[in-house]
Amino acid sequence: MKLVISALTLILLSFNISSSQILQNDTYQYFVDLNKADNDQLEIELITPVISTATTEFKLPAMVPGTYKVYNFGRFISGLKAFDNSGNELKTEKKDVDTWEISNADKLYRLKYFVDDSFDDTSDNKVFEPAGTSIEKDTVFIFNNHGFFGYFKENLKNEYVLNFTKPEGFYGSSSLVNTLRSNNLEVFTAPDYQFVVDNPIMFCLPDTTTINFDETSVMISVYSPGKGISSADLSAKLKVLLTAIRNFLGGKLSADRYTFLFYFTNKEGSGSFGALEHNYSSLYFMPDVPKESAPYMINQLQSTSAHEFYHTVTPLNLHSEEIGNFDFNDPKMSKHLWLYEGVTEYFADYIQLREGLVDLKEYGKNIERKISGSMMFNDSLPFTEMSLGALGKYEEQYFNVYQKGALIGLSLDILIREESNGIMGLQDVINIMLQKYGKDKSFKDEDLFDEIVALTSPKIGEFFQKYVAGDQRIPYSEIFSKVGIKVKSIPYNKIDMGGIQMGFNQKTYRLVIRQIAEDNSFVKDLGVKSGDELVSINGKEINFMTMRDIFGSLKNKIKEGDNFEMVVARNDESGTEKMETLKAVVSKVKTAFDSEVIVEKELSEQQMKLKTAWLGK
Numbered sequence: 001m002k003l004v005i006s007a008l009t010l011i012l013l014s015f016n017i018s019s020s021q022i023l024q025n026d027t028y029q030y031f032v033d034l035n036k037a038d039n040d041q042l043e044i045e046l047i048t049p050v051i052s053t054a055t056t057e058f059k060l061p062a063m064v065p066g067t068y069k070v071y072n073f074g075r076f077i078s079g080l081k082a083f084d085n086s087g088n089e090l091k092t093e094k095k096d097v098d099t100w101e102i103s104n105a106d107k108l109y110r111l112k113y114f115v116d117d118s119f120d121d122t123s124d125n126k127v128f129e130p131a132g133t134s135i136e137k138d139t140v141f142i143f144n145n146h147g148f149f150g151y152f153k154e155n156l157k158n159e160y161v162l163n164f165t166k167p168e169g170f171y172g173s174s175s176l177v178n179t180l181r182s183n184n185l186e187v188f189t190a191p192d193y194q195f196v197v198d199n200p201i202m203f204c205l206p207d208t209t210t211i212n213f214d215e216t217s218v219m220i221s222v223y224s225p226g227k228g229i230s231s232a233d234l235s236a237k238l239k240v241l242l243t244a245i246r247n248f249l250g251g252k253l254s255a256d257r258y259t260f261l262f263y264f265t266n267k268e269g270s271g272s273f274g275a276l277e278h279n280y281s282s283l284y285f286m287p288d289v290p291k292e293s294a295p296y297m298i299n300q301l302q303s304t305s306a307h308e309f310y311h312t313v314t315p316l317n318l319h320s321e322e323i324g325n326f327d328f329n330d331p332k333m334s335k336h337l338w339l340y341e342g343v344t345e346y347f348a349d350y351i352q353l354r355e356g357l358v359d360l361k362e363y364g365k366n367i368e369r370k371i372s373g374s375m376m377f378n379d380s381l382p383f384t385e386m387s388l389g390a391l392g393k394y395e396e397q398y399f400n401v402y403q404k405g406a407l408i409g410l411s412l413d414i415l416i417r418e419e420s421n422g423i424m425g426l427q428d429v430i431n432i433m434l435q436k437y438g439k440d441k442s443f444k445d446e447d448l449f450d451e452i453v454a455l456t457s458p459k460i461g462e463f464f465q466k467y468v469a470g471d472q473r474i475p476y477s478e479i480f481s482k483v484g485i486k487v488k489s490i491p492y493n494k495i496d497m498g499g500i501q502m503g504f505n506q507k508t509y510r511l512v513i514r515q516i517a518e519d520n521s522f523v524k525d526l527g528v529k530s531g532d533e534l535v536s537i538n539g540k541e542i543n544f545m546t547m548r549d550i551f552g553s554l555k556n557k558i559k560e561g562d563n564f565e566m567v568v569a570r571n572d573e574s575g576t577e578k579m580e581t582l583k584a585v586v587s588k589v590k591t592a593f594d595s596e597v598i599v600e601k602e603l604s605e606q607q608m609k610l611k612t613a614w615l616g617k
């Protein structure tokens, strides 16, 4: 990297990075002093670009790419004030949660406001931490920049300069271009707002390791409060993984630089862990673990890291207009989450299989988990429809992108190989499309299926129409057996609860009954009410691990006549939570199916041929 000290930063140095007397130009010049964090709040100062209109709107995003959820980052902003260059205050008016209208904008020079972090948010719409912000004075700062820095509607393409004063010895890890780094100052630049949002920064005392490939330098940056996991521990595993991905993608990684930002937490968060992808980095939020458990956590992170890294292929370089022309404050959904998330999830595991990091038996277990997982969701809801409705009415179905979405990927890969006599796979189709499209060129949502069919065969079109855009169930057993993977359906009894609908309370971490069928006799006998939160069943605590089993599963065998006892948390009229024990005899069971995946040993010639093509050996 080249260290560039611009005239501007030299001026700033002599003023210790304060914004006084800064010349206004076309650039957003932001100033933040991390030492002044107070009560998990930071003051942000912006010397605005020159605005030529009489009024303007300052915005923070409602949504950012990759999250598929509206968070309204404006709700973390308070005390916004606008000034001209003589320090006179200009009139501002809040238009909606994310928008401030500023009068006499042609005189606007400076904005000041406070930002609260999202990690400490206690509202129901808690931000998934990999997209969120953290302000912990003298400890760690997560700058998902969209939570701190805004934009003017007409000036989305202007350059950004982010000036930070930081605690002594802190380091800002990011793939943003760093133009100044000293013991207590750090300056980053970005060509436009999209780039600012796409490149998070993590500030803390550094624990970093760099892996170099010919074309790419990959930095691993770790914050682990208990020091149980280090960047050196992670880099050994990630080097093997990245080498595998690089081989698979034709011997070259797609970005010229990449930063893995790992934030390990010892606090309770939103309830989910995970990561968010960007073009040049990914940010991980995972539980901090003691040194003894580090190998287990690092194994876990292998698949997550593969998933995030594969995102540099799709959606980042292969996407529809809804994503390419992303509207931060009026986001539109694409029909193709099966591609962006599903195919990504498929390749994250498949690359590890193909490059020998996991074996076929382990991979089979993975398919088994995905089939079972997908059965918890509405399997006859067309995936394209779910995708379009992921921000609203199908929000609770979104998680199926990692289950059924990945199985769609596997099915397509096998069928494309069969149709091409083993010559072509799904990645080859994607490679052709990557040449036509890219970061700055989007495909049309409506045209994607036809384009893929043109590159493959009508049978692939049939698959899309029936199983991705249609409501038919994918015949996994028929498709996967083409490469010798047998899917066995095993029946089990499940209590017939009628049309019960469940949700999850992120504050109490409990399953909650959202809706019940009034006409179901078992539900009536039990006396369960909508709003009840499930605590235990037959003396067993209900949690993430056991929730699939509660009304009957292969593990939890249930039959008619069994006694059923459930403890629920229920609010009384005054809103006080009380535990209620509900009892009933199981009156009616229905048959459900779980799946077992078996890797077949005896294969026909045709199966052998296709399996060899699929595994590349």
Ligand SMILES: [Zn+2]
Pocket: 277, 307, 308, 311, 340, 341, 344
């Ligand atoms: Zn993803």
